[in-house]
Amino acid sequence: AQSVAQPEDQVNVAEGNPLTVKCTYSVSGNPYLFWYVQYPNRGLQFLLKYITGDNLVKGSYGFEAEFNKSQTSFHLKKPSALVSDSALYFCAVRVAGAGSYQLTFGKGTKLSVIP
């Protein structure tokens, strides 16, 4: 079975400071990893993904994430937080391999950027 853990229900950060939203995963095999963001009363929007290659992936709105296989982590980062980054962030994992389409989401982390 595959799973995603987002250990922090909420993360607070001051505007202009760096932010990190944590994600760890568990899969039987190699992972495909995704980050999505959800603004209030909206659907989820794709931010970035790791499929293969460089462990540091860059995505939308200045976000990036680092795949760490030994720690089974895929933390989301941004060098300088904006108030508009305040939203709900979801990490998701799918196991790489033919025929595997099941995408499992974490419970989400609420990010609040304080002006």
Next chain:
Amino acid sequence: EAGVVQSPRYKIIEKKQPVAFWCNPISGHNTLYWYLQNLGQGPELLIRYENEEAVDDSQLPKDRFSAERLKGVDSTLKIQPAELGDSAVYLCASSFDGYTGELFFGEGSRLTVL
């Protein structure tokens, strides 16, 4: 380009009543998903379509839930009869490449069952 369109955005019904949600995916996306999102939780897959074929419906409660995707484009998710525990947001998503590609989500249909 239009995104994934869902309707209605909000629905309030009495328990035991039927309800239906509609989804129009992004043009050219052959894979369509219905997800359930409870408050404070991540989305959980209900059903996945490849064109008009339901290829993964293992999480769909088939005693009261049904879905269809006629002609491989629009899709409808139905609940009959609705129960109090069905109150949630029902998200539709589509993707061009269901394996490595990202999903594009609609804004969701929020159901309240009284």
